[in-house]
Amino acid sequence: MIIILKIFKWIGLFLLLFVVVLAAVVFVKKDRTFDAPYPQIHAVQDSLVIQRGKALVYGAAHCAYCHAPVEMVDAIEQGEIVPLSGGHIFDIPPAKIITPNITSDKETGIGSWPDSVLARSLRHMVGYDGRALLEFMPFQNLSDSDLTAIISYLRTVDPVKNEVPRSEWKLLGNILKAFVITPVGPSEEIQVVVKPDSSIEYGKYLAQSVANCRGCHTDRDMKTGKYVGPFYAGGFKMPCETNPELILVSPNITTDPTTGRLANWTEQEFIQRFRKGKIIKESMMPWGQFLNLSDLELKAIYRYLQSIPPVTNNTGPVLISAK
Numbered sequence: 001m002i003i004i005l006k007i008f009k010w011i012g013l014f015l016l017l018f019v020v021v022l023a024a025v026v027f028v029k030k031d032r033t034f035d036a037p038y039p040q041i042h043a044v045q046d047s048l049v050i051q052r053g054k055a056l057v058y059g060a061a062h063c064a065y066c067h068a069p070v071e072m073v074d075a076i077e078q079g080e081i082v083p084l085s086g087g088h089i090f091d092i093p094p095a096k097i098i099t100p101n102i103t104s105d106k107e108t109g110i111g112s113w114p115d116s117v118l119a120r121s122l123r124h125m126v127g128y129d130g131r132a133l134l135e136f137m138p139f140q141n142l143s144d145s146d147l148t149a150i151i152s153y154l155r156t157v158d159p160v161k162n163e164v165p166r167s168e169w170k171l172l173g174n175i176l177k178a179f180v181i182t183p184v185g186p187s188e189e190i191q192v193v194v195k196p197d198s199s200i201e202y203g204k205y206l207a208q209s210v211a212n213c214r215g216c217h218t219d220r221d222m223k224t225g226k227y228v229g230p231f232y233a234g235g236f237k238m239p240c241e242t243n244p245e246l247i248l249v250s251p252n253i254t255t256d257p258t259t260g261r262l263a264n265w266t267e268q269e270f271i272q273r274f275r276k277g278k279i280i281k282e283s284m285m286p287w288g289q290f291l292n293l294s295d296l297e298l299k300a301i302y303r304y305l306q307s308i309p310p311v312t313n314n315t316g317p318v319l320i321s322a323k
């Protein structure tokens with residue numbers, strides 16, 4: 001009997017020691033930093049470039065959906081030119097992430113960051129302070145000219161002073177930061193220019209690297225952001241921002257005849273759907289920003305989605321109960 005008790009005591013002590021060591025390692029490693037090259041991107045003052053940047057920021061790249069104050073929800077849903085002063089909250093299992101102010105304010109925004117730092121954040125997902133950015137933004141493969149356009153436009157916007165609170169990391173998040181989350185850089189060779197036209201190529205570029213259609217319409221692991229389902233076959237479950245009791249499930253947007261949302265849509269119907277904006281009020285698809293997509297961009301996206309292999313995947317209703 002006494003021997004058994006002694007063994008339990010030792011096991012207990014051992015477990016306690018293990019937990020203490022683990023906690024210490026997590027504490028030290030959660031703030032680990034990463035290196036990535038600084039892209040040679042320099043803001044310019046050419047008005048056509050700035051115009052292109054603005055069209056991306058408030059359109060396909062939908063920066064405004066995530067970086068504008070949530071109180072401006074009506075204007076955001078109309079795709080208006082709202083200030084990018086931050087504060088949008090994403091409450092996900094690892095953390096409560098709060099988006100930063102990306103106006104040109106020197107103290108609370110990005111006004112004092114060099115172009116190369118901004119470019120590295122967007123291309124290599126290594127933040128200004130060296131931390132790995134979570135995979136919210138899909139811009140790693142943006143062409144040099146589009147990255148230049150976006151940064152050139154950001155340099156022209158008025159500064160807005162808005163001190164955004166820091167993101168709050170939960171225990172799970174700190175463990176993931178210490179051991180799992182690493183920055184995801186470009187997956188292909190960066191092009192100098194991707195020409196805007198109605199080609200499948202341009203549609204692919206928009207759907208994957210700018211508008212994030214793939215990021216939301218592919219099943220992903222909510223903890224790590226990794227893709228776990230076939231591209232564009234839907235099924236990604238997102239906690240609904242406006243109603244915590246609900247979960248949003250992204251539909252399958254392949255042309256699969258039985259389960260694909262786009263099975264019978266003509267190009268015209270596709271464009272018309274985007275012109276209507278948000279219909280399901282709980283939806284987190286950035287319909288407002290996509291009101292600013294041009295016919296050319298929508299055509300390209302449509303043609304690309306028509307060109308990819310259909311996948312049979314019934315994603316069920318768009319809204320389900322969180323319980």
Ligand code: HEC
Nearest residue numbers: 061062063066097099100102121127128133134136137150
């Ligand atoms: C889907 C939401 C979303 C979109 C769209 C988005 N962002 Fe972000 N952005 C975030 C989040 C979330 C963070 C914070 C990430 C983190 O701390 O891990 C962030 C961080 C940043 C940062 C700070 C990076 C750093 O070094 O700390 C910059 C700069 C930025 N975004 C610029 C942009 C620009 C420019 C666009 C449009 C071209 C854009 N974002 C579009 C969600 C978004």
Ligand code: HEC
Nearest residue numbers: 211212213216248249250251253261280283284285286318
């Ligand atoms: C932030 C996540 C997100 C992004 C980014 C996103 N979607 Fe969606 N999408 C959703 C969700 C959630 C729904 C279901 C709710 C709804 O219909 O609004 C949806 C619905 C749709 C529908 C069905 C609409 C209907 O009325 O039947 C289509 C088509 C679609 N998305 C295409 C796209 C395309 C193309 C892109 C890129 C240009 C895109 N989505 C980007 C989340 C997203």
